[in-house]
Amino acid sequence: MSKRDELITKYASDLKEKCGVTADMDLLKKVTIGCGPSIYNADASTVSGSDASELATVKNNFLIKKLGLSDGPKLDEAIASVMETYGKSNRSKYRAVVYYLLTKHFGKESVY
Secondary structure, three states, X not given: OOHHHHHHHHHHHXXXXXXXXXXXXXXXHHXXXXXXXXXXXXXXXXXOOOOHHHHHHHHHHHXXXXXXXXXXXHHHHHHHHHHHHHOOOOOOEEHHHHHHHHHHHOOOHHHO
């Protein structure tokens, strides 16, 4: 099993255990591949739910640039909702899982 496949399995487990979501494995794999090499970097592979600049990066680079959404309060609400679903007390929120949940939230699976 490749390192990426191991990570995808870990992300699917996180979705099930921490978010109560059964992953669409095909979409999760595409989202993970879309994250590029950041998934292999300990710092870049996670999202800090309490860091405003980190959340702004998710909003600008993922929601606006990647998913093609227009800026507005709905984006911030969606990010807050995903952080709540993932669990505020959960320190390591994997970027691929956050992006997967946001993709599902906005129904943007077609981007992948």
